[in-house]
Amino acid sequence: MKYDVIIVGAGLAGLTAACELIDAKKKVLIVDQEPTNSIGGQAFWSFGGLFLINTPEQRRMGIKDSKELAWQDWLGTAGFDRIGDEDRFAYEWARAYVEFAAGEKYHWLKSKGIKFFPVVGWAERGGSLAGGHGNSVPRFHIVWGTGPGIVEPFANKVLEAVKKGGIDYKPRHRVDKLLTENGTVIGVQGKVLEDANIERGQESNRNEIADFEYKADAVIVASGGIGANLELVKKNWPSRLGNPPKYMVQGVPSYVDGRMLEITESIGGRIVNRDRMWHYTEGLRNWNPIWRNHGIRILPGPSSMWLDAEGNRFSAPNFPGFDTLSTLEAIQKTGYDYSWFILTEKIIEKEFALSGSEQNPDITNKSIKQILKRILPGPPAPVQAFKDNGADFVIADSLKELVDGMNQLAGNNLLDFIKIKEQIVARDREMENKFTKDAQIMSIRSARSYLGDKLIRVATPHKLLDPKCGPLIAVRLNILTRKTLGGLQTNLNGAVLNSEGKAIKGLFAAGEVCGFGGGGVHGYRSLEGTFVGGCLFTGRQVGKYLSN
Numbered sequence: 172m173k174y175d176v177i178i179v180g181a182g183l184a185g186l187t188a189a190c191e192l193i194d195a196k197k198k199v200l201i202v203d204q205e206p207t208n209s210i211g212g213q214a215f216w217s218f219g220g221l222f223l224i225n226t227p228e229q230r231r232m233g234i235k236d237s238k239e240l241a242w243q244d245w246l247g248t249a250g251f252d253r254i255g256d257e258d259r260f261a262y263e264w265a266r267a268y269v270e271f272a273a274g275e276k277y278h279w280l281k282s283k284g285i286k287f288f289p290v291v292g293w294a295e296r297g298g299s300l301a302g303g304h305g306n307s308v309p310r311f312h313i314v315w316g317t318g319p320g321i322v323e324p325f326a327n328k329v330l331e332a333v334k335k336g337g338i339d340y341k342p343r344h345r346v347d348k349l350l351t352e353n354g355t356v357i358g359v360q361g362k363v364l365e366d367a368n369i370e371r372g373q374e375s376n377r378n379e380i381a382d383f384e385y386k387a388d389a390v391i392v393a394s395g396g397i398g399a400n401l402e403l404v405k406k407n408w409p410s411r412l413g414n415p416p417k418y419m420v421q422g423v424p425s426y427v428d429g430r431m432l433e434i435t436e437s438i439g440g441r442i443v444n445r446d447r448m449w450h451y452t453e454g455l456r457n458w459n460p461i462w463r464n465h466g467i468r469i470l471p472g473p474s475s476m477w478l479d480a481e482g483n484r485f486s487a488p489n490f491p492g493f494d495t496l497s498t499l500e501a502i503q504k505t506g507y508d509y510s511w512f513i514l515t516e517k518i519i520e521k522e523f524a525l526s527g528s529e530q531n532p533d534i535t536n537k538s539i540k541q542i543l544k545r546i547l548p549g550p551p552a553p554v555q556a557f558k559d560n561g562a563d564f565v566i567a568d569s570l571k572e573l574v575d576g577m578n579q580l581a582g583n584n585l586l587d588f589i590k591i592k593e594q595i596v597a598r599d600r601e602m603e604n605k606f607t608k609d610a611q612i613m614s615i616r617s618a619r620s621y622l623g624d625k626l627i628r629v630a631t632p633h634k635l636l637d638p639k640c641g642p643l644i645a646v647r648l649n650i651l652t653r654k655t656l657g658g659l660q661t662n663l664n665g666a667v668l669n670s671e672g673k674a675i676k677g678l679f680a681a682g683e684v685c686g687f688g689g690g691g692v693h694g695y696r697s698l699e700g701t702f703v704g705g706c707l708f709t710g711r712q713v714g715k716y717l718s719n
Contacts, residue, residue: 174200174339174387176717177359179346179431181205182212183703184682184710185393186325189338191714193328199338200385201329204345204364205426208371210330211322212395213423213683214703216372218470218526219317219534220292221280222310222700224273228291232623234308238273241310245269248295248304249694257443257690259672260662264688267663268701268708276704283324288313288534290623294699295495296473298488298614304696305494309623311700317528317535321703343367343375344383346431349390349438349678356438356677358386372461374425389677389717392667393710396655396683397429398422399462404652409446412496413503420454420466422653431684435659439669440678444657444691449702452498452510453491454651455525458560466651467530467557472522472629473615475514475646476598480507482586484594487610491522496696499650510648511577513595517640520550521630525557545627563647570595570636573643580647599634654702655683660690665713679717681709 176192178185181203192199203209223229225236245265251258291312297305314320332338343364350358363383367375397403399421408415436442457465471491478484479502488494489501491512502510514522525531530553533541545551550558558564565576574588601607605616615632618624633640659667659680666674667685686692687705 172198174198174385176389176391177202177385177387178391178393179359180212180393180395180682181210181340181342182393182395182682182706183214183322183325184706185391186211186322186329187707187710188391188393188681188714188717190325190328191711191718193332193337195718196337197718200387201338201340202344202346202359202361202385203342205342205375206367206369207342209342209426210326211319213427214706215318215322216424216527216529217318217321217703218531219314219321219528219703220294220311220700221314221704222272222698223277223312224269224310226277226312228287228289228312229309231289232291232309232621234291236308236310238269240307241273242266242269243302244305244307244698247302248696248698250696251694253444257660258694260660260668260689261444261686261691261694262689263663264692265694268688268692268705271708272704285320285324286315288315290627292628293618293621293624294492295697296493296614298490298493304488304497306698309621310698313534315534316537317531318703319528319535320537345377346434349434350384350386351438354676356390356675358384359390360384370461372424374463389679391665391713391717392431392435392659392678392680392684393682394431394684395427396658397427397432398652398654399425399427400429401652403429404448407445407448409448412500416503416508416650418508419450419650419652420456421462421464422451422454422466422468422651424462429655432658435667435678435680439675440667441660441670442658442690443660444686447656447691447693447695449495449654449656449693449697450499451495451651451653452502452648454649455557455646456562456649458557458562461529466649468526468651468653469646469648470524470526471512472518472624473611473618474518474522474630474632475512476595476635478511478513478591479505480509480511480581480585481505482591490611490614493614502650508650509581512646512648513573513591513635514644514646515633515635515640516642516644517633518630519554519558519644520548522628523550523554525553558644563649565645566642568642570643573645577645577647595635599636602632602634654697656686656693656695656697657691658684658686661685661688663712664716665709679713681713682706685709
């Protein structure tokens, strides 16, 4: 059978494109190297945050947002500096995405049955000037149901179409080659892999049992990025961020291997912005891992004191939740690949959230009863589990005991108790007045002027050495791999371009493999909530174009 469209990858971008093509009654084949239970890809594991502008949820929280303010924030964050070349289409995709996020995105998602948690989160707060990096206002809309709640309507529609014979879906089909004829992509070729009876996210076998070849009028590559391929991550590590970390934890399953980038490049597809990545600085080693070297990111409130491996406090804007890339650069310049939070029990119970659908069972399971437990004393159950079992936590009643435990955990004696005590005492003195020169304390107090932060996100300002707020907690933070910001360069129809800037006939891309649009819609930095949203937008745009 010859198909109208073959989609490589059953992640969210591929599913979204497929849904548009189903509506257009196109003959579609989806192939994916993983088992059926991996449908939805990385999006399933996400916290489910979406970047939206001027929504009813924002207005109810007293947030004044606009398309103009969001575009100002996007430009100040992205720092596009290759407009004439690698950023040419990324800039256009960025403008189109902000228009989408301020326009039909909200109602389109609502039409799919997607609902939002009522409190809007404030990610990437910036910490610089108004025109610099960061969100000026909270825009992080958490989907009711987290990642699975986003995937569900698209996956259900695709699987229903498969049942009815409208489209074909072939898991355990690994594409090894894009077929071309006279410069046009006409299909895919690869290996059928042996069935894998595994849980979602676990590493599957690569045992080959048969060959396959399928042809189509168009192929969409929607295969994701390189986050699980540490060799590729290190190879493309930008020099501006220092040397690659010797040790990193893995924020994505092992199938996020970047294979299709190389395969697409081999037939002329152009990869741009290879040196742009989005890796987190607050990674924990998962005490209950699903995949190899499984890492979990802390989504921190602003109050923890952040120290480098030698016990030096980071300065603005390198506070928790403010500027991921700046903090990553600062950590890498120390020559060590880890850093520390020092905080109190009072801070952890209100300010620590963990990224990932499986780490937020209350929201993932849409349980109001479980949600209400968050207002009870103590951290949420998944955070408490890391406190009890996590390899990166130290808990102590005294600062001396805490610092000794930190050195023991790190396997060195880099941290000096007196040096750390002096910094904490100096910080605590600034709590004596409602005004201060300490930029982090200013930011904490400013954050609590937003109702959402005051209610559920930011602890009441207090002294770290106040015994009533203890015990003291230290958390060793690892670099966590996650997103590829560069990728295949595409025009606004999603067509993959060659080195001459011309569209390769029959070849399209969507999602992370194309930098979430154009080869790098985020530029150097993300405003958060824009990765899952970028998969939705690019998949939708390509699907609509190929539906005509």
